[in-house]
Amino acid sequence: xxxxxIGRGFQVYDMFVHNYxxxxxxxxxxxxxxxxxxxxxxxxxxxxxxxxxxADQPGRIVAHYPQAMLRKDGVSFVxxxxxxxxxxxxxxYSYIGRSRYEAFLALPYFEVKGEMFIHGKLDLRHFLxxxxxxxxxxxxxxxxxxxxxxxxxxxxxxxxxxxRADFFGVTEPxxxxxxx
Amino acid sequence: MATVLIIDDDPNTLRLIGYMLERGGFEVQxxxxxxxxxxxxxxxxxxxxxxxxxxxxxDGYQVCEQLRANPRTAPIPVIILTARSQRIDxxxxxxxxxxLYLPKPVAPEELIASVNELLSRPPGTRxxxxxxxxxxxxxxxxxxxxxxxxxxxxxxxxxxxAQQYGDTVSLVDLSxxxxxxxxxxxxxPRHTVAHLLAGELDSQTxxxxxxxxxxxxxxxxxxHIPPLPGVATADAVERLLGILKSQYSYTVIDTPSSxxxxxxxxxxxxxxxxxxxxxxxxxxxxxLVTRQxxxxxxxxxxxxxxxxxxxxxxxxxxxKAIEQALKQSIDLILPYEEKxxxxxxxxxxxLISEPTSPLASAIKAVSAAVSAGR
Numbered sequence: 001x002x003x004x005x006i007g008r009g010f011q012v013y014d015m016f017v018h019n020y021x022x023x024x025x026x027x028x029x030x031x032x033x034x035x036x037x038x039x040x041x042x043x044x045x046x047x048x049x050x051x052x053x054x055a056d057q058p059g060r061i062v063a064h065y066p067q068a069m070l071r072k073d074g075v076s077f078v079x080x081x082x083x084x085x086x087x088x089x090x091x092x093y094s095y096i097g098r099s100r101y102e103a104f105l106a107l108p109y110f111e112v113k114g115e116m117f118i119h120g121k122l123d124l125r126h127f128l129x130x131x132x133x134x135x136x137x138x139x140x141x142x143x144x145x146x147x148x149x150x151x152x153x154x155x156x157x158x159x160x161x162x163x164r165a166d167f168f169g170v171t172e173p174x175x176x177x178x179x180x
Numbered sequence: 181m182a183t184v185l186i187i188d189d190d191p192n193t194l195r196l197i198g199y200m201l202e203r204g205g206f207e208v209q210x211x212x213x214x215x216x217x218x219x220x221x222x223x224x225x226x227x228x229x230x231x232x233x234x235x236x237x238x239d240g241y242q243v244c245e246q247l248r249a250n251p252r253t254a255p256i257p258v259i260i261l262t263a264r265s266q267r268i269d270x271x272x273x274x275x276x277x278x279x280l281y282l283p284k285p286v287a288p289e290e291l292i293a294s295v296n297e298l299l300s301r302p303p304g305t306r307x308x309x310x311x312x313x314x315x316x317x318x319x320x321x322x323x324x325x326x327x328x329x330x331x332x333x334x335x336x337x338x339x340x341x342a343q344q345y346g347d348t349v350s351l352v353d354l355s356x357x358x359x360x361x362x363x364x365x366x367x368x369p370r371h372t373v374a375h376l377l378a379g380e381l382d383s384q385t386x387x388x389x390x391x392x393x394x395x396x397x398x399x400x401x402x403x404h405i406p407p408l409p410g411v412a413t414a415d416a417v418e419r420l421l422g423i424l425k426s427q428y429s430y431t432v433i434d435t436p437s438s439x440x441x442x443x444x445x446x447x448x449x450x451x452x453x454x455x456x457x458x459x460x461x462x463x464x465x466x467x468l469v470t471r472q473x474x475x476x477x478x479x480x481x482x483x484x485x486x487x488x489x490x491x492x493x494x495x496x497x498x499x500k501a502i503e504q505a506l507k508q509s510i511d512l513i514l515p516y517e518e519k520x521x522x523x524x525x526x527x528x529x530x531l532i533s534e535p536t537s538p539l540a541s542a543i544k545a546v547s548a549a550v551s552a553g554r
Contacts, residue, residue, distance in 0.1 A: 012263040023234060023264055051234045051264075059264075059272025061239045082528075100368075140394040153266050154394060156532070 010048065014079040014153065015070060016143070019109050021058045021153075024050035024068065033084040037072055037135040037159055045070040055109055055145055058153070072134070076107040077143065077160045085137035085157035099172065103138055105160060106167035111146050114138035114158060122170060128162060135159040182299055183207045187217030187243060188232035188261075197230060197261070197291070204292035214238030218246055221253050228295055231278070233262035233269070241276045248277035257298040261286060267396075283343075287541035293548050316425050319550050320433040320450040322443070324473075325466040328458045329489040331355070332520065332530075333543070334434035335364045335397075337454075339531040340547035341430045342396035348429035350390060350398045352421070354446055355436040356412060359402020365393045366527025369401035376400065376420065377412035386423045395532065398428070414445035421449045430551070439473055447474065452550055453484045454512075457502075459495035464505050471506070487546070490516040512549065514542045 010025045024047035047070055052063040101116045141158035145151040184206045188194050198208045211217035214235050233240035247253040260273040265283035273281040279298055321334040338351040353359035362369050371389040390398035424431040433446050447453055457467040475481055488510045503509050517539035523530040531540050
């Protein structure tokens with residue numbers, strides 16, 4: 001894949017939209033992917049050198065476009081390195097003081113499982129309706145294509161679009177009933 | 181001199197990979213896209229091809245399929261090198277006929293070791309998609325002296341093997357009194373090896389006691405509290421390792437710093453033993469004694485490999501002096517890495533947090549060596 005202007009902050013990400021996997025470069029301009037996706041000033045993400053695969057054949061490339069735009073509302077989730085999953089300046093080097101929850105989300109075509117680390121007790125209603133950020137991080141993420149469960153994607157962190165989640169369940173594991 | 185054809189649409193990557201391989205002693209040809217690569221390969225077949233996937237026009241998978249369809253280029257070993265790093269990408273690469281899949285970024289040592297390994301393979305030994313790891317192996321990481329990095333090497337080695345072979349790798353923390361593999365992997369296990377060794381052992385029960393890590397490694401963690409004496413027996417350890425060997429391509433055993441019956445059972449069952457030492461007098465002395473002790477307990481020394489771990493910035497003893505004292509050459513050296521302490525604190529193995537660091541590269545080399553049976 002052509003590396004365009006590496007110094008500007010281009011990184012390759014796997015993004016999932018409806019039934020498609022898009023692997024493309026994004027110019028983060030030295031911000032995190034969390035910043036870009038939650039930036040309310042722009043509705044689209046500019047992509048460079050996009051390679052598109054169908055989710056049921058995710059290894060096969062069906063199209064390539066040097067330039068493309070991605071509507072952020074349509075994104076189900078993005079696989080990111082852990083340090084890209086939080087807003088700039090809020091990188092988590094420790095989970096001390098946070099409670100760990102196991103999360104399950106039903107998204108279009110995909111089910112996603114992973115971990116959430118939250119200060120205090122998680123109030124789902126508050127989390128979904130009061131918190132303003134549309135995309136939130138899920139650690140140790142694993143996505144499974146709902147109709148072909150052998151097709152999976154894993155990553156250090158996923159940025160998941162709240163508004164694409166039709167079901168959102170959390171479990172507090174018995175061993176983690178109290179804060180770490 | 182072997183010729184390697186590199187096919188990548190990114191001029192910087194072409195130059196970089198070309199430079200790495202030239203320094204590794206190979207003659208390099210460059211192609212800027214899939215069509216150019218195919219033309220060069222058909223005109224003058226190289227000894228090996230390093231191939232990018234995401235290229236405009238003919239993508240890397242299509243290039244590989246066309247190479248395999250042509251009798252002149254079908255036997256050429258192909259390494260697919262790509263930024264697409266999901267397991268499905270590895271599977272697709274092998275399905276289209278690649279010999280090896282490496283995710284970007286790749287360390288020079290790893291790339292050169294992979295090229296050398298493929299070039300040294302006899303013709304017609306391309307792995308099948310379902311036989312990614314040809315031999316099942318038990319690998320013990322061991323030292324009678326604590327603080328030399330046994331658990332750190334065991335966890336990172338398991339992660340390195342999982343990165344290569346997917347979820348066919350298990351890690352057993354046999355340090356029943358003070359195991360730390362779960363902490364190093366930031367895994368909170370529901371079950372531990374103590375529960376398992378105290379009860380009935382069968383394949384299903386063993387499977388249920390393993391905790392998954394995001395790397396694909398399945399961890400059998402040590403208990404939080406040391407078990408009562410006699411709960412675990414050497415026979416149970418032997419049965420457990422037998423079951424794991426039948427289920428996983430690689431099982432890495434993080435052994436305690438003792439030579440009790442449990443440890444001996446694990447060492448006897450192991451196909452390879454990585455004996456870890458640090459470059460200081462007491463560690464070298466302990467290693468000398470350990471080798472004698474292993475020999476006296478009928479453990480073959482030809483499966484014991486010495487790993488020198490530079491746990492401090494400045495080694496107290498040079499390598500040559502250590503080898504003279506032990507009358508054996510060091511098989512592998514792990515360089516000092518200051519970020520290792522942070523990786524342990526974060527519960528994130530260095531292979532994941534600092535994959536391009538010299539130490540991560542060295543551990544990948546250990547992984548390549550043990551998977552090749554060396």
